[in-house]
Amino acid sequence: MEFKNCSRCGRMFNYFSGDVMCDSCKKDLEEKFQNVKAYLEENPRAGLREISEACEVSTKQLKQWVLEERLTFTEGSPIQLTCENCGARILTGRFCAKCKGEVTNALNSTVKQRQQQMLDLQKQMQPKRDPKSGMRFLQT
Numbered sequence: 001m002e003f004k005n006c007s008r009c010g011r012m013f014n015y016f017s018g019d020v021m022c023d024s025c026k027k028d029l030e031e032k033f034q035n036v037k038a039y040l041e042e043n044p045r046a047g048l049r050e051i052s053e054a055c056e057v058s059t060k061q062l063k064q065w066v067l068e069e070r071l072t073f074t075e076g077s078p079i080q081l082t083c084e085n086c087g088a089r090i091l092t093g094r095f096c097a098k099c100k101g102e103v104t105n106a107l108n109s110t111v112k113q114r115q116q117q118m119l120d121l122q123k124q125m126q127p128k129r130d131p132k133s134g135m136r137f138l139q140t
Helices: 023-042 048-055 059-067 097-125
Strands: 002-005 012-015 127-129 136-138
Touching: 023 048, 023 059, 048 059
Parallel strands: none
Antiparallel strands: 002 012, 127 136
């Protein structure tokens, strides 16, 4: 069992994984998120400062929710987000769908290459029999 201090309120709590935040603060933050979500449904053209003031949430927290893709803005929103890779306009997160796909494909390709290298290495490490002497040896 591991104990840590909450990053928001400082109280000690039983830590398992994820954010270093006690259950009470997690619940409070989730309530604020739901308030922000409801506010955006009623005010789709609201800016970050307006949302922050109306919902009593820091702009830093709002940006975090956007990066986590928990908050998505509408097409008509004055908030302009751009893909960190190509600069295309996006509504949430850090990357556009095209760039996410490219990163995913590159990652999958790398994983497949590594798996194939491991299989090749395992084949090389298999003992080989010399049919004449009955001895086993590693192929070099």
